[in-house]
Amino acid sequence: MNKMISSLLFLVCGFACFAQNSQKNSIQARVAEYAYYDLKADMSGLTDDEKQLIPIFVKIADIMDQLFWKQTYGDPADAKKIKDTYARDFFMINYGPWDRLDDNQPFLKDVGPKPDMCNYYPQDITPEEYSTYDDPNKGSLYTVLRRDEEGKLKTVWYRDEYKDEITQVCALLDQAINIAKDPGMKNYLMERKKAFETDEYYDSDIAWMDMKNSNIDFVVGPIENYDDKLNEAKASYEAFILVRDQERSNELSKFIQMLPEIQKIIPCDPKYKTFVPGTSSDLNVYNVVYYAGDCNAGGKTIAINLPNDDRVQAVKGARRLQLRNSMQAKFDKIMLPISKVLIAPEQQQHVNFDAFFWNVTFHEVAHGLGVKETVNGRGSVDDALMTEKTSWEEAKADILGLFIVCHLIEQGEITNITMEDAVTTFIAGIFRSVRFGAADSHGTANMMCFNYLKKMGAFSRGEDGYYRVNYKNALPAIKSWCSKILMVQGEGNYKLAIKLKGELGFIGAELQRDLDRVNEAKIPRDIRFNQGLKVMGL
């Protein structure tokens, strides 16, 4: 192994002798916080060639996994040096000895903090050295920085740094290109292969946007840049293998066609809803059958929104993939157990997965509705609300999404859940979201909504410690919160945004005690997967 990228583990000594008993127990508990879930999907709609592609995609995904290990930590074989089985397991879950759900705190004795630079940069680089280093490609998503023989910084393209792995990936892609029959998929795979070889992903992102008819999808490559804490500049390798849920995707596209009509009935002053939403939104439902690399580390995503390249977005827009089975996993393993603690027994029947799925999906849809420009010349809503823009946009998407779900139920368009289901599941969803605090903008949005709806009598907390929805009051309260948010956004009223956040955007003492009860109930925090061809049934 290249000395430059040798395991970060070797930077710390005394690694093998680790973990006091108490620490060990806590690691066992932290492993248990990841609930197992089998990743599978209905494969009966796939064509023969698609079924042949999946095993090849799995091989490529496994290479993405190895590459991500190299990028974020070093050699996964270091796990063998860890004697304790739970610690070893936790090391694999986190792709290294730092707890990703706990702000990357080290969980092995004598391991220091996670280096901001991971392996994207030399370990001894300083921000000053980086900023004075003169190379136009130093900030590229697809380069690493290394030191030359004389110790000076040099820039190395991913295609060279990871040459062996990329060569294998391209050989596998050649096999896949020969098998693929769908022209969109074939073209995407050809363009993606070129991208791996050249580190220029634009054409392959365009090809991915143009792939409309394939029953399967393969998101693969260096994609997100959050793992690089030094500059958020370097892309991490990952892969998702996905099977499209055709029936639900069709249903969703029918609803998207209705958006201009829905925009007209959203509850707010007419002057805030003059904007006409697009109907070309590319929102589809998938089941994931394989996660690898970055997306498999720590907490798991339940939706994909790509591509990140603004140039591609300007030409083609973006695609949103709702990952239904991962949502189901989080619902079954986390949300349902939470609602058993906090939702009144007689209303628990109204907490169900279909309602959760519609609420989460229409949250996304609702981002595209409402108001974008202020009505009083303060420019865009984002510009006017400045630091508060994200909380209010998330608050809008939450409540407007719920309003749309209720509306579609009323219209007989959504038939598999009731309004009671939508609202009760929505409240239970807030408990899930703010369980570990509400410091970020989405947490603030959740708490503003929770406290507002409670104030309006949409639900109450009983002496028995359970929350009960008052279904008579719920819809008026939802409408009233919608109209308040759209007013703040439409007026671009920054002062009012701050004032309302102060009044509503916090976890009160009573709720905090209830959330403490949830956390004492040892309910999982996230999910991990049993996955592979066997689990898929291939």
Ligand SMILES: [Zn+2]
């Ligand atoms: Zn959102």
